[in-house]
Amino acid sequence: MGDLVEIENLTVAFRSKRREGLFRSGPSLKALDDVSLTIGENETFGLTGETGSGKSTLAKVLVALYRPTSGTVRFLGREIDYKNRKDIAFLRQNVGIVFQDPVRSLNPSLTVKEVITEALIAAKAIPKKDYDERINFITKLVGVTKDLLPRRPRELSGGQRQRVSLARALVVPKKLLVLDEPTSALDVSIQAQVLNTLKKLKSELNMSYLFITHDINVIKYVSHRLGVLFYGRLVEVGDTRTVDIEPKHPYTQSLISHVLTLKQVGLQETVVSEHRPAPSGCRYRLVCPAAFERCATVPRLVNLGAGHLVSCFLYDHQPGKENHALLPTAAATGDDSRVPPHEHA
Amino acid sequence: MAVYNPGETDTRQTRAHGISSRPAQVAGHETESDEGKLLEIKDLTVDFVSVDGRVRILNGVSLMARKGEVVGIVGESGSGKTTLGLAILGLLDSPPADIVSGSVIYGGRDLLKLKPSEMEKIHGTGINMVFQEPLDSLNPVYTVETQIGESLKVQRKRLGSPVQETEAERKKVITDLLRNLCIDKPEEVLERYPHELSGGMRQRVAISISTIEKPTLMISDEPTTGLDAYVQNRILGMFSAQRKAGETLLYITHDLTIASQICDRIYIMYAGRVMEAGETRGVLQEPLHPYTSTLVASVPQGFEDAPPLSVQLGEPPDLRNLPSGCKFNPRCSYAKDTCRETEPKLDEIFTGRYAACWRVDKELGRFS
Numbered sequence: 001m002g003d004l005v006e007i008e009n010l011t012v013a014f015r016s017k018r019r020e021g022l023f024r025s026g027p028s029l030k031a032l033d034d035v036s037l038t039i040g041e042n043e044t045f046g047l048t049g050e051t052g053s054g055k056s057t058l059a060k061v062l063v064a065l066y067r068p069t070s071g072t073v074r075f076l077g078r079e080i081d082y083k084n085r086k087d088i089a090f091l092r093q094n095v096g097i098v099f100q101d102p103v104r105s106l107n108p109s110l111t112v113k114e115v116i117t118e119a120l121i122a123a124k125a126i127p128k129k130d131y132d133e134r135i136n137f138i139t140k141l142v143g144v145t146k147d148l149l150p151r152r153p154r155e156l157s158g159g160q161r162q163r164v165s166l167a168r169a170l171v172v173p174k175k176l177l178v179l180d181e182p183t184s185a186l187d188v189s190i191q192a193q194v195l196n197t198l199k200k201l202k203s204e205l206n207m208s209y210l211f212i213t214h215d216i217n218v219i220k221y222v223s224h225r226l227g228v229l230f231y232g233r234l235v236e237v238g239d240t241r242t243v244d245i246e247p248k249h250p251y252t253q254s255l256i257s258h259v260l261t262l263k264q265v266g267l268q269e270t271v272v273s274e275h276r277p278a279p280s281g282c283r284y285r286l287v288c289p290a291a292f293e294r295c296a297t298v299p300r301l302v303n304l305g306a307g308h309l310v311s312c313f314l315y316d317h318q319p320g321k322e323n324h325a326l327l328p329t330a331a332a333t334g335d336d337s338r339v340p341p342h343e344h345a
Numbered sequence: 346m347a348v349y350n351p352g353e354t355d356t357r358q359t360r361a362h363g364i365s366s367r368p369a370q371v372a373g374h375e376t377e378s379d380e381g382k383l384l385e386i387k388d389l390t391v392d393f394v395s396v397d398g399r400v401r402i403l404n405g406v407s408l409m410a411r412k413g414e415v416v417g418i419v420g421e422s423g424s425g426k427t428t429l430g431l432a433i434l435g436l437l438d439s440p441p442a443d444i445v446s447g448s449v450i451y452g453g454r455d456l457l458k459l460k461p462s463e464m465e466k467i468h469g470t471g472i473n474m475v476f477q478e479p480l481d482s483l484n485p486v487y488t489v490e491t492q493i494g495e496s497l498k499v500q501r502k503r504l505g506s507p508v509q510e511t512e513a514e515r516k517k518v519i520t521d522l523l524r525n526l527c528i529d530k531p532e533e534v535l536e537r538y539p540h541e542l543s544g545g546m547r548q549r550v551a552i553s554i555s556t557i558e559k560p561t562l563m564i565s566d567e568p569t570t571g572l573d574a575y576v577q578n579r580i581l582g583m584f585s586a587q588r589k590a591g592e593t594l595l596y597i598t599h600d601l602t603i604a605s606q607i608c609d610r611i612y613i614m615y616a617g618r619v620m621e622a623g624e625t626r627g628v629l630q631e632p633l634h635p636y637t638s639t640l641v642a643s644v645p646q647g648f649e650d651a652p653p654l655s656v657q658l659g660e661p662p663d664l665r666n667l668p669s670g671c672k673f674n675p676r677c678s679y680a681k682d683t684c685r686e687t688e689p690k691l692d693e694i695f696t697g698r699y700a701a702c703w704r705v706d707k708e709l710g711r712f713s
Contacts, residue, residue: 044649050573051543157660158422187421187599192643192656199653214573217602221645221654241648258578260602262629262644276529 004175004208005039005062010071012057031057033232034071036301039176044202044209046223046240048216048255053229055212059180062210063097064088076175093123096169100181102161106153106168113149116168123172134171141204142166143197159190163197170205178210183218195222216259220244225307228252230284231277234301238308248310251284282313290314383593384410384433384562389447391425391432394440400664402428404617406447407691410562415584415594417608417625419601419640423661425617426597427477430564432457433595434474435464451562469496470503473560477567479547483539489550490535493519493557500558522553526583545576552580556587563587564595569603581607601640605629613637616662616672619691623698633700633712635677671703679704 013028032054060066067082099105183191226240236249277283285295301309391403449456523531526549569577613621621634659676674680691701695710706713
């Protein structure tokens, strides 16, 4: 698989609304912090993490709704300059997006057909006389029946609305489809139908998916590779099967172990502590059971082989870059400091 | 039958014909003694009346909860789960709601027949509800402390304790409660207003308002929907602690994986009817009703190369325009003529297991 999207050291910062004094703006908040990942052609890349981890920010950068503060995004080998209109047009031509909330993402005053046609007009990709043919083709594929075309979004059910969003995103052929929690607002049986449709579409239209969801069961079911975000940092990337069977980062481990399945009937005894991000160093160290002194610095992504990358000092045995500068806090100081498991042995 | 003209037929006749010709049946009713039974809903039918006509939201729902049990009500949107919860609490506005028939027995009394002043005494310390959207159930102009403190005061008053705590004591009780709900730095949270909190935090504040009154029965309506998995786990863990404390919980959800974790027994609802009921393990592992099978099959399992999920196509039911016969028949792959003509009634298939389906073989005790 060649790489369709290459994201390198992407950082997106938002300025805080709270001002410090009259002229000084408040501290900025990094929604994404030094994230690097690639999405291959015809690949489904699953991205997961809790609320506020920056999943949606990444999605919006890929359709140029947000600009990166630093870092580069390369699409089909072309580096995207977010200040250049042509580059943005190029990105939007090739990347489609489906949002979580099908109610708010469709114009309530347009009919389904108008919603889909609008995307065609904006793209200027095909002549007007071919519009109907293309709309027929795509609606049939995503499962929007003909009788829905003259209706308005409010007359549709949740599943139908999400299919319309899908048709709008794909009516102009795309290389990458960004799906930002596409099924979390849907009922379970409808979610299953939409997931089936998505899988079928991918094989027929030859494209890649960036699938964002916090539902691990869903992400396992759809994605080839999986990335885990924690407060703006990518903590683990790898083949879905590998990450699911052998999660390496303590955060991923806790994540995978808390997945609810139908098999375990009966109550699981879990008290999960608040996920408070650390202000510096490894973001997870305040809650991490394995945190030790080195965690006060920012860990780098370590390659464990076969594209399985993890950002944790437990697996970074190279000496040298230890304990620089940053002040140790909470878990990393005094009595609370712990020895990593492998040093016990 | 969902839409009908009250002038044409007698409401009660229609109901009796539609559901059952024999006395209303309550899951677990026959085999169990009345002991330990906390709540019993018998044959509850609720219509919503609007200018467009009547829509039947609940159709002959019977349900029972024993003391200390977690009972799940599972169904997709429009199945009447929330209406059921509101009906128990007497919170349905009338109009548009019209309770056509049925009874809700709690503590030996029919809640539907109580006066508002009597019902008020049951709210809070008796039956309590946590709603899906915490922003709607919290008062936007009061801080968290004031809101939790208020329900604490009310609870003390209800219990008739002459001594009211001092401000400091009350604050301590509230902080301890929030800390139990895994809220970090509760002292800071107390000062905040609902809009300053995250969704999960808000929901936990809403839950703490309900739990502080130590209700005998707590109804929670999708308390974790829209929250991410971590917050969800925390909230579920909290419910599990409550259950250990002997509280009865009615848990409304559309998520089978949650229901399988937390519920002792579940009721599967579809289009305002109970389709299947029984012990959680049995219902989820060997579903009798095709709708339950659909729900189970909808939970994604396996990896990317797994086969497509076997789900029957079709949209959720339109309550204004329900099919005749079994309401699930348009989406059911086993539907035959009988299913399209006559509606099956909820029947005890074997001890403690109920299903409303023509294809369930009573002798063999399984779906055929």
